[in-house]
Amino acid sequence: MTTSSDGRGAAATATSESRGLRVDPVLRAELDALYADYAAALDEARWDDWIALFADDCSYLLQPRENHDRGLPLATMRLESKGMLRDRIVGITETLFHAPYYQRHVIGPLRVLAAGTTDGVEHVDVQAAYAVHRTRVHEPSEVFNVGRYLDRVVRDPADGLLRFAAKRVVFDSENVLNSVVYPI
Numbered sequence: 477m478t479t480s481s482d483g484r485g486a487a488a489t490a491t492s493e494s495r496g497l498r499v500d501p502v503l504r505a506e507l508d509a510l511y512a513d514y515a516a517a518l519d520e521a522r523w524d525d526w527i528a529l530f531a532d533d534c535s536y537l538l539q540p541r542e543n544h545d546r547g548l549p550l551a552t553m554r555l556e557s558k559g560m561l562r563d564r565i566v567g568i569t570e571t572l573f574h575a576p577y578y579q580r581h582v583i584g585p586l587r588v589l590a591a592g593t594t595d596g597v598e599h600v601d602v603q604a605a606y607a608v609h610r611t612r613v614h615e616p617s618e619v620f621n622v623g624r625y626l627d628r629v630v631r632d633p634a635d636g637l638l639r640f641a642a643k644r645v646v647f648d649s650e651n652v653l654n655s656v657v658y659p660i
Contacts, residue, residue: 503600523568540647540650579610582608606621627642
């Protein structure tokens with residue numbers, strides 16, 4: 477990692493991206509609802525509802541910022557289909573042993589980076605900052621994971637609902653507290 481003159485690292489010297497796209501207020505409301513539903517499904521351990529927020533042909537990638545910024549493919553979690561999402565939930569609910577904890581997602585305002593249509597399917601590229609707090613039973617809450625979502629959202633032609641076609645979760649820390657059990 478390169479360090480800027482003030483010691484804050486490469487992130488301090490990066491140039492900012494242009495402003496996000498303005499989108500129709502109805503689409504903005506749909507996107508806000510999708511992200512609110514995403515956070516609620518994870519926070520309330522409603523796993524079937526979480527899976528339903530993804531397109532049939534989808535991907536989920538959890539990756540440290542350092543790897544993302546360098547274009548390296550190594551990821552902490554890589555799920556490349558809706559079937560793999562289901563497998564992860566089976567692992568969480570039926571096979572993994574871990575100290576139980578609760579998550580609380582806080583998702584910042586959404587930035588629409590691009591929008592268009594490919595092969596007749598409407599898509600929107602969205603970025604949002606997030607923070608996940610973790611609370612273990614009988615312990616104080618702690619900041620567990622912080623970063624940004626870089627997502628491709630599509631409108632499902634079958635029912636007209638927005639779903640995640642690709643969710644890339646880029647976390648800022650080089651270290652993850654303990655282990656990542658639940659999706660971020």
